[in-house]
Amino acid sequence: MLPSLTSKCLWFVAVAAVAAMASPAAQAQFGVAWRYSPGIVVVGAEADPRFALVDEAVAFWNRTLADVGSGFRLGAVERRVAPVPEEDLQAQVNSILGGRGGPASIPQALRNPPGDLTIFLGESDFVSFAGPFDAAWKRVVGIRGKDLPPMNLPNVARNVVAHEIGHAIGLGHNGDPTQLMCGRPATCRPSVFRADVPRLFPLTEDEKRELLRMYPADWKPRAP
Numbered sequence: 001m002l003p004s005l006t007s008k009c010l011w012f013v014a015v016a017a018v019a020a021m022a023s024p025a026a027q028a029q030f031g032v033a034w035r036y037s038p039g040i041v042v043v044g045a046e047a048d049p050r051f052a053l054v055d056e057a058v059a060f061w062n063r064t065l066a067d068v069g070s071g072f073r074l075g076a077v078e079r080r081v082a083p084v085p086e087e088d089l090q091a092q093v094n095s096i097l098g099g100r101g102g103p104a105s106i107p108q109a110l111r112n113p114p115g116d117l118t119i120f121l122g123e124s125d126f127v128s129f130a131g132p133f134d135a136a137w138k139r140v141v142g143i144r145g146k147d148l149p150p151m152n153l154p155n156v157a158r159n160v161v162a163h164e165i166g167h168a169i170g171l172g173h174n175g176d177p178t179q180l181m182c183g184r185p186a187t188c189r190p191s192v193f194r195a196d197v198p199r200l201f202p203l204t205e206d207e208k209r210e211l212l213r214m215y216p217a218d219w220k221p222r223a224p
């Protein structure tokens with residue numbers, strides 16, 4: 001079985017791919033903190049139910065940031081009904097999996113995304129991912145097609161969206177399948193999020209501390 005089918009998402013691989021061209025700080029397990037409150041653009045098909053899941057996830061993260069005492073918040077969410085660059089998302093994932101995630105491999109649609117944080121609600125078969133890629137202060141999330149397993153299991157897409165936004169904020173993975181940010185090198189799969197009642201999985205205490213370290217109480221935006 002390919003690694004792509006056993007991993008929850010491609011965040012670590014994506015970070016490793018950019019580490020060679022990024023600052024040493026970017027090579028830490030956790031990602032780089034935002035210097036400003038990112039405006040979020042969500043791109044998808046009309047009536048895609050995941051638009052609402054993004055709203056829910058952003059509210060979750062902003063509530064969590066408030067709860068831990070951070071001064072940082074994610075910015076406004078803009079919904080954009082537009083074609084999703086499926087082939088570019090697939091190409092990006094394939095180049096990362098093939099160890100070719102360097103700057104030259106980045107598809108055009110991911111080079112200049114419309115938001116500070118752009119979330120593409122895909123319809124096709126690729127591993128959900130989050131990455132900084134080449135834009136120094138922009139980040140991109142790609143979400144696997146909602147009708148494909150395990151995204152079509154109840155409560156899974158909700159948590160995958162929240163998980164990838166967690167990476168976009170700067171969190172890495174843990175190894176506990178009862179936690180939202182479980183992933184590589186643990187064998188967590190998105191299917192563990194299956195639940196009959198809608199709920200978001202929690203964060204670890206370490207992750208809450210890390211959020212406050214990256215984004216302290218007196219966090220203020222700085223010029224990019």
Ligand SMILES: [Zn+2]
Pocket residue numbers: 008009010011012163167173182183184
């Ligand atoms: Zn992940």
